[in-house]
Amino acid sequence: MIRKSRIAYALAGLALFAGMQAEACTTSQWGVGLTGGAGGAQAAIGGVVAGQPNGLGGGTATRYSGLCGLRASGLGQYVQDGTPTAEGTYIARFYVYTGVTSGTPVVFSSMEGAPAPDPNQRVYSVQYNRANQQFEAVNQAGTVTAIGAASSALANKWFHVHLTWDRTAGSLDVSVQGAGSSTPNATASLSGFTSSGGAAGPDFAQLGWISGAAAGRIDVDAFESRRSTAIPPLCRGNANASDETRNILDAIAVFNEINAVSLATGQPDTNEDGAVNILDAIALFTIINSASPGC
Ligand SMILES: [Ca+2]
Ligand SMILES: [Ca+2]
Structure with a gap:
């Protein structure tokens, strides 16, 4: 729950x-x-x-x-x-x-x-x-x-x-x-x-x-x-929460939040420092360009 x-x-x-x-x-x-x-x-x-x-x-x-x-x-x-x-x-x-x-x-x-x-x-x-x-x-x-x-x-x-x-x-x-x-x-x-x-x-x-x-x-x-089975963590950087991967759509969601267009509905704080800013976009692009961008 x-x-x-x-x-x-x-x-x-x-x-x-x-x-x-x-x-x-x-x-x-x-x-x-x-x-x-x-x-x-x-x-x-x-x-x-x-x-x-x-x-x-x-x-x-x-x-x-x-x-x-x-x-x-x-x-x-x-x-x-x-x-x-x-x-x-x-x-x-x-x-x-x-x-x-x-x-x-x-x-x-x-x-x-x-x-x-x-x-x-x-x-x-x-x-x-x-x-x-x-x-x-x-x-x-x-x-x-x-x-x-x-x-x-x-x-x-x-x-x-x-x-x-x-x-x-x-x-x-x-x-x-x-x-x-x-x-x-x-x-x-x-x-x-x-x-x-x-x-x-x-x-x-x-x-x-x-x-x-x-x-x-x-x-x-x-x-x-x-009561049984471990609880997986939420996917860091999956900012749009509409899928189980991290791609350009998540970067757009981060930029929309940075520019006060809309709050991201997933987990935009990719570097987990309590703020959503350009550093999260950079961290997210590193993940997107990695061998394992999936959640
Ligand atoms: Ca996503
Ligand atoms: Ca951050």
């Missing part, structure tokens, strides 16, 4: 008359199945903003894919998904823009809900350590484990984090990739990620800036979760 931050596809055609799309961005796709979590069944906590990179759509947010993203500009701003139900295996992928200038914000939490023994307790979390510029995993006991090496996740870049959690094994496999890399920047196969209670496991997930003191902002996008 993909939980993004936009719903109003039908408005896009109309809004083209005004140039850049003024499509509504909302958090209404979050909160499904939610019975636990902060604020009961609230989908969005603490004023997290859904918006477009041009400031339209209800707010300003840096997005990875599509027309909208989610911006958390302070601690305690996040969205919640209640789809999980004491899962034995939980697989998730999310995209996060490392826009904090200091601190260690928790950007994703897999949580147990009611009942006891430990309602609303973390099964595991992922946080971004700005000082070391790397992601870290946190188990239920609060033990922090680095994912990869320091400087494997540079600041002010997009990264996608893939998580595979197995309740029986108590394992968490993590892959972090982004900043324009075509291979993972960091991986980790971790143990000691058991959850309390024999039948316990994730009951809801949180994404944004959940906790942890920091300064700056965290933007997130394109969360997906599954």
Whole structure:
């Protein structure tokens, strides 16, 4: 199930008359199945903003894919998904823009809900350590484990984090990739990620800036979760999202966004630095002219 931050596809055609799309961005796709979590069944906590990179759509947010993203500009701003139900295996992928200038914000939490023994307790979390510029995993006991090496996740870049959690094994496999890399920047196969209670496991997930003191902002996008099979990454540079390859049509979509004609509907930020500009067109042409332009 993909939980993004936009719903109003039908408005896009109309809004083209005004140039850049003024499509509504909302958090209404979050909160499904939610019975636990902060604020009961609230989908969005603490004023997290859904918006477009041009400031339209209800707010300003840096997005990875599509027309909208989610911006958390302070601690305690996040969205919640209640789809999980004491899962034995939980697989998730999310995209996060490392826009904090200091601190260690928790950007994703897999949580147990009611009942006891430990309602609303973390099964595991992922946080971004700005000082070391790397992601870290946190188990239920609060033990922090680095994912990869320091400087494997540079600041002010997009990264996608893939998580595979197995309740029986108590394992968490993590892959972090982004900043324009075509291979993972960091991986980790971790143990000691058991959850309390024999039948316990994730009951809801949180994404944004959940906790942890920091300064700056965290933007997130394109969360997906599954119970089996890995979740493939979105195709970097497939700016038009109308096919599964990268060609001149994607370059046109990038130039249309650069020239404020229209926002690209796919993934135009080819070098994954949070901005769409001529550097993305250059990176995209490198891919188009490579031996493997397909997604
Ligand atoms: Ca394409
Ligand atoms: Ca870029």
